[in-house]
Every structure is written in C-alpha cells, then in structure tokens.
Amino acid sequence: MRTAEIREAYLSFFEEKGHLRLPSFSLVPENDPSLLFTSAGMAPLKPYFLGERPIFGGKEWRRVTTCQECLRVGDIENVGRTARHNTYFEMLGNFSFGDYFKKEAILWAWEFLTERLRLDPNRLWVTVFQDDDEAYAIWRDLVGVPEERIGRFGEEENYWPGGAITHGPNGPSGPCSEIFYDRGPEFGTPDETGPNTGSGDRFVEVWNLVFTQYDRQGPIPGPGILKPLPQKNIDTGMGLYRMAAILQGVEDFYRTDTFFPLIEEVVRLSGRPYEGKASVPHRVIADHIRAVVAALSDGVTFSNTGRGYVVRRLLRRALRYGYLLGLSEPFLHRLAPLVAELLGDFYPEMREHLEATVRQVRLEEERFLETLEGGLKRLETLLSGLKPGEVLPGKEAFRLYDTYGFPLDLTVEIAAERGFGVDTEGFQKAMAEQQERSRAHMAFEREIFKRSAEALEELYAERGATEFLGYTTLEGEGEVLLLLAGDQALSEAGPGTEVQVVLDRTPFYAEGGGQIGDFGLLEWTGGRARVETVHKTEKGLFLHRAKVEEGVLRVGEKVRAVVDPKRRDTERHHTATHLLHAALRAVLGPHVRQAGSLVAPDRLRFDFTHPEALTPEELERIELLVNRWIMADFPVTWRYLPLEEARREGAMALFGEKYGEVVRVVTVEGSPSKELCGGTHVRRTGEIGAFLIAREEAVSAGVRRIEAVAGEAALRFARGALNRLKALSERLEVGEAALEERLEKLMAELKAKEKEVQSLRARLVRAELREGVALKEKGGLRYGGAELPGLDGSALRQAADDLVARGADVALVLSGGQAVLKLSERARERGLEAGALFRALAERAGGRGGGKGALAQGAGLDPEKALKALEDLL
Structure with a gap:
C-alpha cells in the first residue's frame, strides 16, 4: 500500500x-x-x-x-x-x-x-x-x-x-x-x-x-x-x-514512496550512489528538507532564536551533508517542489506556499554557503593544529559560531569525524559571558518588578482588572487605586514625583498588539499629572506612567483622565496596518504573516514574512489597493466571539500571541481584513484619509519591513517629497519632468571622469612599480610587494599582473584596506596555491579573504605585517 x-x-x-x-x-x-x-x-x-x-x-x-x-x-x-x-x-x-x-x-x-x-x-x-x-x-x-x-x-x-x-x-x-x-x-x-x-x-x-x-x-x-x-x-x-x-x-x-524519490534526486544532483544505511548524507538531506518545507509552509521563518533557529539548523545541517557529497552550490531549494508534490495532497499549504518556500530556502542557502566554506577552512586549520587526544577549545568553537554562523553541532560532528572532541562546556561558557552584561543590567529591574508585583496581585484580588473606556471615548473619570514609585507603594505623590498610577477605569490605551500606550493628562481639583505612556499587567491592571506637575495625587482621589487627541492619528495608522496586511496577502500571497508591528501617531511599521525585496510594481499595487479601500469608506466593526468561532470565520491570529477563550475581532467590512485585535481603530476607513509607503527593507532572513504614513502624516510626507523634488530641479536648472534625464547624464559624466582618474593613477602606479619596487629572491622564487594608495580593485589586480610581468613569481599589492596576491606559473609549479598562501598571510597580518589557483584577494590586512609575513612564508 x-x-x-x-x-x-x-x-x-x-x-x-x-x-x-x-x-x-x-x-x-x-x-x-x-x-x-x-x-x-x-x-x-x-x-x-x-x-x-x-x-x-x-x-x-x-x-x-x-x-x-x-x-x-x-x-x-x-x-x-x-x-x-x-x-x-x-x-x-x-x-x-x-x-x-x-x-x-x-x-x-x-x-x-x-x-x-x-x-x-x-x-x-x-x-x-x-x-x-x-x-x-x-x-x-x-x-x-x-x-x-x-x-x-x-x-x-x-x-x-x-x-x-x-x-x-x-x-x-x-x-x-x-x-x-x-x-x-x-x-x-x-x-x-x-x-x-x-x-x-x-x-x-x-x-x-x-x-x-x-x-x-x-x-x-x-x-x-x-x-x-x-x-x-x-x-x-x-x-x-x-x-x-x-x-x-x-x-x-x-x-518508502514519500522518502525515496528525494533520495533519488540527491543521487542525481550529487552523482553519488545511495547505499542504504551507509549513505547517511542522503538520508539526512531527505529527512531535513521535508521538515524545512513543512515548517516554512506553516509560517515559520529562518531566525537566530526559537522555531526559526531550529529550522535554520536543519537547513544548515542538510547543506553540510550536501557539502560532503560534493554539493557546494545551493541545491535544497530544488528539492522543495518534490516535497510539495509528495505530501501536498494531504498538506495543501505546501503547494500554496511553494513559491515563497523555494525563495526562502534559496536565499538561506546562499547566505550560509558564503560562510560555510570559510568556517570549514578555519575549522580545518584549528583541527590540524591539535595533537591526538586533544579537544578543540570552547572559545574557538564559539568564535566559529560568532564569526561564521557555524553551529556547534556541525563543529562537533566534523571534529568527531577527524577523531577530536570539542569543549562544549567552554563553548557554553563563552556564550554565557557574551550574554552576561545584558543579564546583569536587567537583574535590578526584575527585583523591582518582583516587589511591585506583590502589591498589584493584592489589588487585583480585591478590585479586579481595570475597566477600559477607550474604545468609545478619549475622556473619563476614574479612582486612584494604587500609586507605585519603584518598588514602593505610596499613599500620595507630590510635584515632580514620577509614579505609576492604577485607576479603576480609564480611557488610556495600554501598549500592546503593536500600538503604543496613550499619553495625556490626569486632572483633579488642585492638581495635574502628565501621563507619558501606559502598560498593562498580565491580569489587566493598567499602569499609567506619570509625573505629577501640580498639586498632590492621593490614593482614593477621583481624577479626570484625558487622552491626547493624537490618539486619533494612532487609530488611523492602526486601521491602515490591518489594511496593509490584507493588501500584502492579496498581492504577494497567503504566505505573508505578521511578524511584528509598531503603531504610533506619526507612522506605522509592519514586519511580515516574505523571502525577498518587493519590486516597485508590487509596492505600487499594495499602496493603491489600501487607498482604494480607504476611499470606499468601508465601516470598521468589532465584536467579541469565542476563539474557535473567530478562527472558523477566518480571523487572522498571530503566532506566539496568547488569546483567551473570548477574543475581539476587528473587521473592515467590504475588504478581506478580519483580525483578532485589542487595539483602537477608526469608525470608517474614510477617516484614514490617505496612505503612503515610505520605505521597504529587510529585517532578517525571510522577514521584510514596511514603514508607512497615513492621514495628516501622509500629507506632510508627500509635501516634503514634492518640496525636495522642486528644490533639486531648481538647483540643476531643469524642469521636474527632465530631472531624471539630467541626473543620468551627470552620473555618466562622473563615471567617465572617475575612469579617467583611475587610468591616470594606474599609469602612475606602473611607473612606481618599475622604479620603486625591487624584486627579492628566496628559495629560488622572486617576490615583491608594495602598498599603493588610491587604487580600486580592478587597478589593484592590474598592478599585481604588472609585477608578475616584471618577473615576480609572487606579487602582493595593497591599497585602502584591499589586498591582491598573484602567482606566476613557475610558483604554482613549485606547489604554491594563492588561496592557501593568502590565508596564511591573514593569520599573521589580520584580515580575511581567499581565492584559488593563481589569484587571491581580500581585505583588512595590516600592510607592514603582511609584507613581512610574505618574506617569512616563502
């Protein structure tokens, strides 16, 4: 069967x-x-x-x-x-x-x-x-x-x-x-x-x-x-x-029929036959690519923590075994469609998200393979220096992890294959030392929170959660139930005191779901406190971080809580964020999921899962779609539903968020937007006014970020861009319509001048090489080296060629942090290899780089040490 x-x-x-x-x-x-x-x-x-x-x-x-x-x-x-x-x-x-x-x-x-x-x-x-x-x-x-x-x-x-x-x-x-x-x-x-x-x-x-x-x-x-x-x-x-x-x-x-086709494809790609239990690399690759595709199809993205790290580790481990089979180029993304073909009938999300999965896998492969070769060579150097029975020091294993992104488990496996152990305890110690500073500065805050938490627990047991009024109003009356300053509960707070205020009811929104906490005023007879932001405890007590400006604020005081009207701008950006999420899924595909957000009065920031940069055409379509929904003036409604019912209705939930049995579902009627959300929103989309994307960029592997503006902020953004465009066209003395053509012409002229300068500089360098660089001889090989300021990579390679043409068997030239090493045919016949020699130089003179055959190049070498090391190594 x-x-x-x-x-x-x-x-x-x-x-x-x-x-x-x-x-x-x-x-x-x-x-x-x-x-x-x-x-x-x-x-x-x-x-x-x-x-x-x-x-x-x-x-x-x-x-x-x-x-x-x-x-x-x-x-x-x-x-x-x-x-x-x-x-x-x-x-x-x-x-x-x-x-x-x-x-x-x-x-x-x-x-x-x-x-x-x-x-x-x-x-x-x-x-x-x-x-x-x-x-x-x-x-x-x-x-x-x-x-x-x-x-x-x-x-x-x-x-x-x-x-x-x-x-x-x-x-x-x-x-x-x-x-x-x-x-x-x-x-x-x-x-x-x-x-x-x-x-x-x-x-x-x-x-x-x-x-x-x-x-x-x-x-x-x-x-x-x-x-x-x-x-x-x-x-x-x-x-x-x-x-x-x-x-x-x-x-x-x-x-079996869901595994062996993958193994056969690995055989085809590598040219290495499958021999059952002995073919561990084939089996690991087949297993791990299935796991990677399944996880990515369910919304996980590659990262350095949590689930994303697990999936990244699986992919890198599969790549490492592919490397053992001679697969030194990205190949796992070519297996992903086969996984979707084998399992997609029962797990349709694998086929629905296949295009995005292939892109994510390909990009992650390319990133890791860039560091894998360097890490492998560094590890090989370290292991070759060990004596039988020795272990690789934990600090070196951590340096491989920290510098090359080389996972500890791969270091352990490779070392074991060579007959060496790895000091994993030392690795963990080095990791802990790196994290210690961040832990130390948080310790005091944790202790403060612990003592404050006791007072909050007692208050919650007596009075319950804070009643939130802010969905319908920006003003309301409340009673002061608790005042906290650091770890102390106060009975009153005078002018200049910074304090956290707990009210029985409040219109202030507490930071959460990406939306910033509200700011504004608390007013009472004879006094006023300015609220800077608001946070909420896990059990629903609102903490108003405030500074008393006038009078004395006491426990039991009745206060008038007034939220700054800029909250309306925040609401515009929050509803625009929901529309942006829906537009991204409509244009890019259902693999797009929220990975973080910020909603403020002046802007919004939205992180989402997507493997590559958006094209200008995609950004334009997304922006246009959001603005069409805004101009349609759709109603924005919300209601409370049991969690399971909300999910059946298709409401979007966020991975990692905790939801109770009853949730608030915000719907933009007439659009695909329906999300679980506790934030505040406009009543109709027309209140948003306008929406503009300011920038799109990468956050991490597989996660992109869009920053955008809405309402008055969008108008200010557009006016600023138009003013800059006008000033630029006036400065270049052309009409705005001809500005792009004028810039392209200036850039072409500049490029031609730069080329002319480089040509002149190269001629001067050649003259300097002929007159100022004397070739030396050692072990039957002639060599020469020089530091030549102001050369780009192309001119630097030409200078190295010139030295070889003058009779140097080994030529090393450096300029502005760059370095090029060139070998003659005679040097290669004597057993020298440019990449190995360059890495040996880097060991002594710092820097990094590599190559193969007759040419190697890199950066960061100390010129004086490198030139001295060249003489020592020959």
Missing part, C-alpha cells in the same frame, strides 16, 4: 467507529508556550484531555481521529543513522475524551492491523505495563494473543510519561500498551523475553496505546501517588512511515 492509502484507510476506519476526522493541526502550537513545535499527535488536543469540552464545528465530539504532522529534533544526531528516527513525521491517532477506554482501543487496533491492513497476527507482539492486569487480560482473553507474545515491563518502558511514577512529573498519566511487528530473522535475532530486548531492527513498534487514567501526585523524585482521574482518556498513535515500510516490503522508511 502507498503511504497515502494507509493514511486514508486509518482515518476512514475510525470514522466508521464514530470518530470525527480532523485535519492536521499546524506544526506551530497555538497557545502552548511549552512547545516549539507540535511533537506528538495528542499535543494540540491537550485541553480536552484535561477536561475542557471538545467542541468542533459547534458540536461536542468525544471521539476524534487525526493524521498529525509532527517535528522533533531531540534525537537529531540519530537521524539518518537508524531506521527509527525522523525530524518530521506523521502520526496517526485515535482519541477518546472520557468516552471509550482500554477494551475498545485494544480491539480496534487489532482489527485495523489484522483485517484492514491484513498483517499476519502471528507476527504481532504486544507489551503492557507490569501492573496493568486489565490490559493483559484483554490481549490474552479477548484478542487471543498467546501469553508468550505478551511482554510485561516497568514504568520506564510501558508508562506515560516514562518513569512518571517514580520521577514525575505530577499530573495526568497512565499505563501504555505497545504493538510490535516481527519482521523476521533477516532483520535480527529475538530474545525469549520479547520485542523490547531483541537485537537489530527485527521488532518494529507500530502502535502505542496510552491509557490516561491517573493523576500522579506527590514528591519529585519519590514514590508518587496515583489517584484515579474522573475522566479516563485514550491517546493512541500509529507511526505512518514505519507501517509504510512494512507494507511496502522495504528495509526502512527511507525506501
């Missing part, structure tokens, strides 16, 4: 058993900060295992089945080396939330395996937890598995989480039962105790049934107490790729 047929057979089978079939959840967990990626089939369903009502499509479903895409990197070093480890994989699962339990789960698993998939029952072995007599009896008496094929094991093997009874964690847990398939003696030898102890890959675990029936409580570590849960749950998982290998009769999943 093909992998797709196995997947469909499983989901259909459990639909027949009354389960709701759900599509795969995203690889990026929603509202689960404990996970970087969805790593198990049950992970997106955690709330329902913990007792939340499982509502899907407006109906409660106690039985669910899924094929969930998962990503794990905990055992990444084993990927490619064993038949059991993947980074990206698909887990088939059937789940019960307080409905059926052990009997049904066991019987249905056996029915599916033996009747639907027609596996030989005599080749199936099972294991149970040593104290689970109930499961043991079901397997033996109802299913009919012989006792000799039922193994009983302890909590490390057959309890979830593994070892939880003794070692924790506290919380839901339970025994589990595993099903193994015996592949036969050609895959290893069995042991009389069962499948957990055989050698080789003979026994393959294909199914795990977890019976979540206890609440583990007690000390950790220590013997826990298992209290029965009021709701017993079933969490099962069947490995799709392991089953595919069995049913397709191949040695492991790398030979």
Whole structure:
C-alpha cells in the first residue's frame, strides 16, 4: 500500500467507529508556550484531555481521529543513522475524551492491523505495563494473543510519561500498551523475553496505546501517588512511515514512496550512489528538507532564536551533508517542489506556499554557503593544529559560531569525524559571558518588578482588572487605586514625583498588539499629572506612567483622565496596518504573516514574512489597493466571539500571541481584513484619509519591513517629497519632468571622469612599480610587494599582473584596506596555491579573504605585517 492509502484507510476506519476526522493541526502550537513545535499527535488536543469540552464545528465530539504532522529534533544526531528516527513525521491517532477506554482501543487496533491492513497476527507482539492486569487480560482473553507474545515491563518502558511514577512529573498519566511487528530473522535475532530486548531492527513498534487514567501526585523524585482521574482518556498513535515500510516490503522508511524519490534526486544532483544505511548524507538531506518545507509552509521563518533557529539548523545541517557529497552550490531549494508534490495532497499549504518556500530556502542557502566554506577552512586549520587526544577549545568553537554562523553541532560532528572532541562546556561558557552584561543590567529591574508585583496581585484580588473606556471615548473619570514609585507603594505623590498610577477605569490605551500606550493628562481639583505612556499587567491592571506637575495625587482621589487627541492619528495608522496586511496577502500571497508591528501617531511599521525585496510594481499595487479601500469608506466593526468561532470565520491570529477563550475581532467590512485585535481603530476607513509607503527593507532572513504614513502624516510626507523634488530641479536648472534625464547624464559624466582618474593613477602606479619596487629572491622564487594608495580593485589586480610581468613569481599589492596576491606559473609549479598562501598571510597580518589557483584577494590586512609575513612564508 502507498503511504497515502494507509493514511486514508486509518482515518476512514475510525470514522466508521464514530470518530470525527480532523485535519492536521499546524506544526506551530497555538497557545502552548511549552512547545516549539507540535511533537506528538495528542499535543494540540491537550485541553480536552484535561477536561475542557471538545467542541468542533459547534458540536461536542468525544471521539476524534487525526493524521498529525509532527517535528522533533531531540534525537537529531540519530537521524539518518537508524531506521527509527525522523525530524518530521506523521502520526496517526485515535482519541477518546472520557468516552471509550482500554477494551475498545485494544480491539480496534487489532482489527485495523489484522483485517484492514491484513498483517499476519502471528507476527504481532504486544507489551503492557507490569501492573496493568486489565490490559493483559484483554490481549490474552479477548484478542487471543498467546501469553508468550505478551511482554510485561516497568514504568520506564510501558508508562506515560516514562518513569512518571517514580520521577514525575505530577499530573495526568497512565499505563501504555505497545504493538510490535516481527519482521523476521533477516532483520535480527529475538530474545525469549520479547520485542523490547531483541537485537537489530527485527521488532518494529507500530502502535502505542496510552491509557490516561491517573493523576500522579506527590514528591519529585519519590514514590508518587496515583489517584484515579474522573475522566479516563485514550491517546493512541500509529507511526505512518514505519507501517509504510512494512507494507511496502522495504528495509526502512527511507525506501518508502514519500522518502525515496528525494533520495533519488540527491543521487542525481550529487552523482553519488545511495547505499542504504551507509549513505547517511542522503538520508539526512531527505529527512531535513521535508521538515524545512513543512515548517516554512506553516509560517515559520529562518531566525537566530526559537522555531526559526531550529529550522535554520536543519537547513544548515542538510547543506553540510550536501557539502560532503560534493554539493557546494545551493541545491535544497530544488528539492522543495518534490516535497510539495509528495505530501501536498494531504498538506495543501505546501503547494500554496511553494513559491515563497523555494525563495526562502534559496536565499538561506546562499547566505550560509558564503560562510560555510570559510568556517570549514578555519575549522580545518584549528583541527590540524591539535595533537591526538586533544579537544578543540570552547572559545574557538564559539568564535566559529560568532564569526561564521557555524553551529556547534556541525563543529562537533566534523571534529568527531577527524577523531577530536570539542569543549562544549567552554563553548557554553563563552556564550554565557557574551550574554552576561545584558543579564546583569536587567537583574535590578526584575527585583523591582518582583516587589511591585506583590502589591498589584493584592489589588487585583480585591478590585479586579481595570475597566477600559477607550474604545468609545478619549475622556473619563476614574479612582486612584494604587500609586507605585519603584518598588514602593505610596499613599500620595507630590510635584515632580514620577509614579505609576492604577485607576479603576480609564480611557488610556495600554501598549500592546503593536500600538503604543496613550499619553495625556490626569486632572483633579488642585492638581495635574502628565501621563507619558501606559502598560498593562498580565491580569489587566493598567499602569499609567506619570509625573505629577501640580498639586498632590492621593490614593482614593477621583481624577479626570484625558487622552491626547493624537490618539486619533494612532487609530488611523492602526486601521491602515490591518489594511496593509490584507493588501500584502492579496498581492504577494497567503504566505505573508505578521511578524511584528509598531503603531504610533506619526507612522506605522509592519514586519511580515516574505523571502525577498518587493519590486516597485508590487509596492505600487499594495499602496493603491489600501487607498482604494480607504476611499470606499468601508465601516470598521468589532465584536467579541469565542476563539474557535473567530478562527472558523477566518480571523487572522498571530503566532506566539496568547488569546483567551473570548477574543475581539476587528473587521473592515467590504475588504478581506478580519483580525483578532485589542487595539483602537477608526469608525470608517474614510477617516484614514490617505496612505503612503515610505520605505521597504529587510529585517532578517525571510522577514521584510514596511514603514508607512497615513492621514495628516501622509500629507506632510508627500509635501516634503514634492518640496525636495522642486528644490533639486531648481538647483540643476531643469524642469521636474527632465530631472531624471539630467541626473543620468551627470552620473555618466562622473563615471567617465572617475575612469579617467583611475587610468591616470594606474599609469602612475606602473611607473612606481618599475622604479620603486625591487624584486627579492628566496628559495629560488622572486617576490615583491608594495602598498599603493588610491587604487580600486580592478587597478589593484592590474598592478599585481604588472609585477608578475616584471618577473615576480609572487606579487602582493595593497591599497585602502584591499589586498591582491598573484602567482606566476613557475610558483604554482613549485606547489604554491594563492588561496592557501593568502590565508596564511591573514593569520599573521589580520584580515580575511581567499581565492584559488593563481589569484587571491581580500581585505583588512595590516600592510607592514603582511609584507613581512610574505618574506617569512616563502
């Protein structure tokens, strides 16, 4: 059976058993900060295992089945080396939330395996937890598995989480039962105790049934107490790729129909044959590109932290293995369309976002390959200087990471291949030292916050969250509930005191969702305080950072809170940000997702996922689309909805944001814009007035930034640009229509003059080389070097050629931080290589660079040290 047929057979089978079939959840967990990626089939369903009502499509479903895409990197070093480890994989699962339990789960698993998939029952072995007599009896008496094929094991093997009874964690847990398939003696030898102890890959675990029936409580570590849960749950998982290998009769999943086409393409690109287990690079590349494409298709972008770092690490690791196969040019982006072809029927986002994925992968490859070669050569130099048994110092490993972007795991792997270790503790120490300064300056702030938090907790317990009035008004009355200065709670604050004020109700918006906090005034009889900004605690208390200007502000005082009218400009920019987001997705594609924003009275800044710079035509289309929506004067509405209902309606949510059960949905009627947002907005788009894009630029790999202006700020921006254009045309004494032509003519004239100057300078240099640079001889080779100010790269190379023409076998010329090294044919015949010699010079004289054959070039060399080093190295 093909992998797709196995997947469909499983989901259909459990639909027949009354389960709701759900599509795969995203690889990026929603509202689960404990996970970087969805790593198990049950992970997106955690709330329902913990007792939340499982509502899907407006109906409660106690039985669910899924094929969930998962990503794990905990055992990444084993990927490619064993038949059991993947980074990206698909887990088939059937789940019960307080409905059926052990009997049904066991019987249905056996029915599916033996009747639907027609596996030989005599080749199936099972294991149970040593104290689970109930499961043991079901397997033996109802299913009919012989006792000799039922193994009983302890909590490390057959309890979830593994070892939880003794070692924790506290919380839901339970025994589990595993099903193994015996592949036969050609895959290893069995042991009389069962499948957990055989050698080789003979026994393959294909199914795990977890019976979540206890609440583990007690000390950790220590013997826990298992209290029965009021709701017993079933969490099962069947490995799709392991089953595919069995049913397709191949040695492991790398030979199955969703993997092997990728390996064949790696063979074609590299010219290196695939030899099964020995071909680790082929296997790693096939595995990792699947994971990269899946993650990018779900909105992850390459970065140096979090999920983006994990995906970057996978791509770089695949590139490193490609390098071992002789693939020194970008090649992974050529595999991405094949991944989408193999998996896109079930994961359509891979095809929808393919174009953007290919661009992101290609750009990331190019960036890394620029540093990979330099890092590899630097590492080679370091390793060649080690003696047998020595380890690479941690500081050097960190320098490779810091300078070349060379991941520690690659350094460890390469060093291991050469028989050396790496001081990973020293690496971590060097990393920690670099971060120490930033940690130190935050320590005092954390302590202040800790003490202030106690007062805020007490206030919240007594009075609840601050009531926000600002959606409908810029003014309102409130009572002062708390005054904070540093870590002290004050009863009053006099003139000049900077204080954080908590009111019971306020029209001031607290910074959040990209929108800046409001500023304005607090007024009371006999006094006034100026509010600089507003922040909000996690539980919803608004902190007005203010400075008392007149009078004394006291706890219990009734104040009039007045927001500065510039808030209306902020609202224009906030609604314009939503329209910009919608326009970007309309013009560039659905892969565009928000990656950060700033909304202020004078401008907006919007970061979004996109792999390359926008063209002028794209920017013009985006700007025009936003302005058309503005001129249409569409109503801007908002309402509160349950989170699940808002998602079903297509409201955009942000990765990493925490949302409650009820969310605020802001909709621009008549446009595609519908987002979860707590910010303030205009009432109709016509209030925005106008929208102009000021600039577009890169933020990081795969993330772009647009800065724009709206309303009066847009008018000021346009008037400023027109004034500058007029002044420039007057200065050049041409009409505005002819300004571009005049500039091009001036630039052409300037370029011609520069060329003429360079030609003159080159002639002078040649004369200086003939008269002032004496060639020396060492070891039968003639060499010469000189520092020649004012030359560009082309003239510098010509000067090196001239020295060789004069008879130099080795010529080194430097100018303005640049350096060129040229070798004669005689020097190359004597075994010299320009790139190696240049790197040796850089080791002694600083700088960087490289080359090959007869020519090398670079920058940053100290001229005096370089010329001296040249003599020493020959």
